Amino acid sequence: MDIAVIGTGYVGLVTGACLAEVGNRVTCIDIDEEKVATLKQGISPIYEAGLEELLRENISRSRLDFTTDYEEGLAGKDIVYIAVGTPQNDDGSADLTAVEAVCRSLSRHLTQDVIIVTKSTVPVGTNEYIKALIEEDLEGDVTINIASNPEFLRQGSAVHDTFNGDRIVIGADSPEVLDVLETVNEGFGLPIVRTNLRSAEMIKYASNAFLATKISFINEMANLSERIGANIDDVSRGMGMDRRIGEAFLNAGIGYGGSCFPKDTRAIISVAREASYDMQILENVVDSNERQRGIIVDKVMDRFQSIKGKKVAVLGLAFKPNTDDVREAPSISVIEKLLGEGAEVHTFDPAAMENARKVLPEGVHYTDSIEAAVKNAEIAIILTEWKEIKEFPIEKYEALMANPVVFDGRNCFTLEEVAGTGVEYHSIGRPSIGN
Ligand SMILES: NC(=O)c1ccc[n+]([C@@H]2O[C@H](COP(=O)([O-])OP(=O)(O)OC[C@H]3O[C@@H](n4cnc5c(N)ncnc54)[C@H](O)[C@@H]3O)[C@@H](O)[C@H]2O)c1
Ligand SMILES: O=c1ccn([C@@H]2O[C@H](COP(=O)(O)OP(=O)(O)O[C@H]3O[C@H](CO)[C@@H](O)[C@H](O)[C@H]3O)[C@@H](O)[C@H]2O)c(=O)[nH]1
Numbered sequence: 001m002d003i004a005v006i007g008t009g010y011v012g013l014v015t016g017a018c019l020a021e022v023g024n025r026v027t028c029i030d031i032d033e034e035k036v037a038t039l040k041q042g043i044s045p046i047y048e049a050g051l052e053e054l055l056r057e058n059i060s061r062s063r064l065d066f067t068t069d070y071e072e073g074l075a076g077k078d079i080v081y082i083a084v085g086t087p088q089n090d091d092g093s094a095d096l097t098a099v100e101a102v103c104r105s106l107s108r109h110l111t112q113d114v115i116i117v118t119k120s121t122v123p124v125g126t127n128e129y130i131k132a133l134i135e136e137d138l139e140g141d142v143t144i145n146i147a148s149n150p151e152f153l154r155q156g157s158a159v160h161d162t163f164n165g166d167r168i169v170i171g172a173d174s175p176e177v178l179d180v181l182e183t184v185n186e187g188f189g190l191p192i193v194r195t196n197l198r199s200a201e202m203i204k205y206a207s208n209a210f211l212a213t214k215i216s217f218i219n220e221m222a223n224l225s226e227r228i229g230a231n232i233d234d235v236s237r238g239m240g241m242d243r244r245i246g247e248a249f250l251n252a253g254i255g256y257g258g259s260c261f262p263k264d265t266r267a268i269i270s271v272a273r274e275a276s277y278d279m280q281i282l283e284n285v286v287d288s289n290e291r292q293r294g295i296i297v298d299k300v301m302d303r304f305q306s307i308k309g310k311k312v313a314v315l316g317l318a319f320k321p322n323t324d325d326v327r328e329a330p331s332i333s334v335i336e337k338l339l340g341e342g343a344e345v346h347t348f349d350p351a352a353m354e355n356a357r358k359v360l361p362e363g364v365h366y367t368d369s370i371e372a373a374v375k376n377a378e379i380a381i382i383l384t385e386w387k388e389i390k391e392f393p394i395e396k397y398e399a400l401m402a403n404p405v406v407f408d409g410r411n412c413f414t415l416e417e418v419a420g421t422g423v424e425y426h427s428i429g430r431p432s433i434g435n
Helices: 010-021 033-040 051-060 070-074 097-109 126-136 158-164 175-188 197-228 232-240 261-274 280-304 330-340 353-359 370-374 394-400
Strands: 002-006 025-029 064-067 079-082 114-118 144-148 168-171 192-195 311-315 344-348 379-382 405-408 424-426
Touching: 002 010, 002 070, 010 025, 010 051, 010 064, 010 079, 010 158, 025 070, 033 064, 051 064, 051 158, 070 097, 079 097, 079 175, 097 126, 114 126, 114 175, 126 144, 126 197, 144 168, 144 175, 144 197, 168 175, 168 197, 175 192, 192 197, 197 232, 197 261, 197 280, 261 280, 280 330, 280 379, 280 405, 311 330, 311 370, 330 344, 330 353, 344 353, 344 370, 370 394
Parallel strands: 002 025, 002 079, 025 064, 079 114, 114 144, 168 192, 311 344, 311 379, 379 405, 405 424
Antiparallel strands: none
16 A cells, blocks of 8 residues: 655654555655654664664665655555644643644645544544544545554554554544555554544553553552552562453552653543543542652652762663653653752663753763763662663672662662662662661
């Protein structure tokens, strides 16, 4: 099929490359000229395992190209995916500005019948709005069909997830449109859920909201475990073995971040509010996560009372491992608070330092290794469970730090590994060691 994908962010770029990989001819359209110029050379502007290889292979097979020109990008296409960002408005609702801009461009430039497929995460009812908006200003004699195909990939394993995810959801109000999209998606070899437009839109929000709830639930259990002498690692393991609960997403930590859970939980609360429904459970999840992001600095302040002038090593800036993304990363608020308390912050992240520099305040020291960040520090705080951070031996903290006190926001070490070293160790949902 001839396909256009609009937006070359985490979702659009991976979608475009993977649709090309399974045999389609794909043109990706983005308004960001610099990004498109980079992509044309087969260079990925984002850090995603396996993506650059897919880009290069499919560009060389002439199955994948990039443009900033809608007219060129849409010419002869059967299907057009929308994959632009839908960030959060101040009131928590989804900001559809980019989607609306795409609709206006589509009205101007579409000259043949197409199926418009929304991959962006959008409030229930948005697909109908997209159709109305495009048709309002449509210049050509063109029939628009719409479909929802929400995306479930995780950053850091986006290509892998596209071929190994649990399901593909396709929503449309026409069986013919569902058939076409089922064919397009056959190449990924995953189970397909066929449903109507609104249910597809809802599946996406409900899934993210459930996963966010699961994380907040285990974080609350961790906070309680700490106070009553239980160990959250064992609690999670014991709970997760019950297949009705499942072991995934039971890792306690300093709260969820990223470009999806924070905004999508707020957006579904906003959708509920508009439908005159008070979504209490998610209001609590959002509040619980806010509180969780603060607990690591609370622990530091409880232990030290003042950290003014102290060297603090912050290990991990990305919102999770294997990504360079710092959107809604807990590291941002943690570092702001540390600086506010007068600490001298030295940080290291294997991939996210460039992005972090753009959003963190002045005064943060960026180092080129865990050793350099930790050397002579009085406090070390682990915020992202990167493999290299997990594998950095606990004994090295003892050897390198002026005063080895480690606050581990991701439970990277077992208590057995720490016991017997000279490190004072505080983690999440487990007894502290050495203080
Ligand atoms: N990031 C994820 O892991 C993920 C996973 C599933 C779903 N989603 C959803 O997918 C959507 C996209 O997310 P993302 O993280 O890929 O966003 P992103 O911010 O990384 O990328 C969006 C891209 O759209 C481009 N763009 C903006 N306006 C445009 C326009 N008018 N025409 C063409 N291009 C335009 C931007 O230049 C940018 O390259 C969001 O709705 C998000 O909630 C994201
Ligand atoms: O047990 C866990 C699992 C995750 N997290 C945190 O939760 C956040 C999100 O993690 P993850 O879900 O792995 O990353 P995302 O790339 O944000 O992916 C989520 O959001 C995407 C965007 O909607 C969806 O497509 C994915 O299915 C969904 O997992 C991160 O801050 C993690 O540190 C925990 O604290 N504990």
